[in-house]
Amino acid sequence: xxxxxxxxxxxxxxxxxxxxxxxxxxxxxxxxxxxxxxxxxxxxxxxxxxxxxxxxxxxxxxxxxxxxxxxxxxxxxxxxxxxxxxxxxxxxxxxxxxxxxxxxxxxxxxxxxxxxxxxxxxxxxxxxxxxxxxxxxxxxxxxxxxxxxxxxxxxxxxxxxxxx
Amino acid sequence: xxxxxxxxxxxxxxxxxxxxxxxxxxxxxxxxxxxxxxxxxxxxxxxxxxxxxxxxxxxxxxxxxxxxxxxxxxxxxxxxxxxxxxxxxxxxxxxxxxxxxxxxxxxxxxxxxxxxxxxxxxxxxxxxxxxxxxxxxxxxxxxxxxxxxxxxxxxxxxxxxxxx
Numbered sequence: 001x002x003x004x005x006x007x008x009x010x011x012x013x014x015x016x017x018x019x020x021x022x023x024x025x026x027x028x029x030x031x032x033x034x035x036x037x038x039x040x041x042x043x044x045x046x047x048x049x050x051x052x053x054x055x056x057x058x059x060x061x062x063x064x065x066x067x068x069x070x071x072x073x074x075x076x077x078x079x080x081x082x083x084x085x086x087x088x089x090x091x092x093x094x095x096x097x098x099x100x101x102x103x104x105x106x107x108x109x110x111x112x113x114x115x116x117x118x119x120x121x122x123x124x125x126x127x128x129x130x131x132x133x134x135x136x137x138x139x140x141x142x143x144x145x146x147x148x149x150x151x152x153x154x155x156x157x158x159x160x161x162x163x164x
Numbered sequence: 165x166x167x168x169x170x171x172x173x174x175x176x177x178x179x180x181x182x183x184x185x186x187x188x189x190x191x192x193x194x195x196x197x198x199x200x201x202x203x204x205x206x207x208x209x210x211x212x213x214x215x216x217x218x219x220x221x222x223x224x225x226x227x228x229x230x231x232x233x234x235x236x237x238x239x240x241x242x243x244x245x246x247x248x249x250x251x252x253x254x255x256x257x258x259x260x261x262x263x264x265x266x267x268x269x270x271x272x273x274x275x276x277x278x279x280x281x282x283x284x285x286x287x288x289x290x291x292x293x294x295x296x297x298x299x300x301x302x303x304x305x306x307x308x309x310x311x312x313x314x315x316x317x318x319x320x321x322x323x324x325x326x327x328x
Contacts, residue, residue: 041212048208049243050199053250055257065255065317074258075243079213082239086217091229093219094238099261153229 022156025088025117025129031157032114033084037072039107045076072105074144080113081133081148091153097133098146105144109137115148120155127152186320189252189281189293195321196278197248201236203271209240236269241308244277245297249314252321259313261297267307269299276300279312284319291316 042056054061055071062070078099085092105111112135119130129152135144206220218225219235226234242263249256269275276299283294293316299308 035214044208044212048205048212049240049247051243051247051250053246053256054254055250061255065257073243073246074261075239075246076213079215079237079239082217082237083213083215086215086219090218091225092217093229094265096265097238097263099263101258101260 024155025157027117027120030114030116031084031088033080034110034112035080036110037107042072042107045073067104069106074101077105077111077135077144080135081115084113084115085150088157089152093151095149095151097148100145102145103141103143105137112136127155188319189321191281191284194278194280195248195252197244198274198276199244200274201271206236206271209237231268233270238265241269241275241299244299245279245312248277248279253316255317257315259315261312262310264309266309267305269307273301291319
């Protein structure tokens with residue numbers, strides 16, 4: 001598992017650096033993004049989503065429920081997947097996403113998010129892509145697992161800069 | 165389908181109004197929440213999630229891609245599901261969610277979100293609940309479909325007020 005991930009990274013990175021021509025997404029490619037969610041992010045997401053679950057807002061409540069502290073909303077962590085897709089493929093349209101929340105994410109955890117292309121098929125000059133979607137914390141701890149499908153306007157990848 | 169929904173609503177509503185004792189969640193119960201997403205919500209979500217897909221931010225880009233206008237982020241629409249769960253069951257822990265994005269959501273659309281209890285099982289004094297999760301717009305148009313699982317601290321439902 002670890003070897004596969006390292007190998008995928010290597011393949012992906014080496015492809016990126018070997019050419020200045022637009023890179024075309026290929027099956028097996030891995031695209032990544034890391035983020036540390038702050039408590040301010042949690043507060044802003046609570047306000048925007050109207051989700052005031054005390055697990056996200058009340059440390060004592062969260063500890064009494066068996067957590068170390070307040071947890072980041074699962075859907076906020078999951079936002080990393082469409083972010084990765086859209087940053088490489090502006091105009092991508094989300095078709096589906098499955099999410100399995102495996103471990104809690106706390107503010108300050110470094111979350112390494114990655115998607116891997118599992119399947120690509122052309123349809124009416126667009127591309128239907130299936131990705132595995134995973135988030136890890138502290139290196140190898142899987143916190144969120146699933147799959148996504150998206151319609152990509154092209155397989156040519158942008159460098160993945162997004163608004164931050 | 166429509167009959168089932170109306171019947172479920174009726175059962176759910178009549179149970180709520182028939183007693184002042186805490187209501188216990190039962191299989192078949194439907195819980196609802198409506199929301200209209202504004203363009204400001206889209207902008208704030210783009211900033212918070214770092215997702216600057218032009219489909220959400222650029223009307224001309226969105227129209228050229230075949231949409232009527234800029235679309236609401238799918239994950240922002242999907243935030244209605246954990247909102248409904250948490251507002252009735254504070255302390256609920258999200259286990260999984262599947263999401264199938266069927267139709268675009270535009271700012272100003274009234275989105276009717278509903279979850280229905282499909283399965284309930286007790287485990288170590290908590291309850292593992294499986295819900296169908298759906299969002300409709302303009303009455304009967306299904307825009308988002310899926311299922312969720314959550315661990316509930318109790319089956320006793322709160323009235324579902326949340327921070328707004």
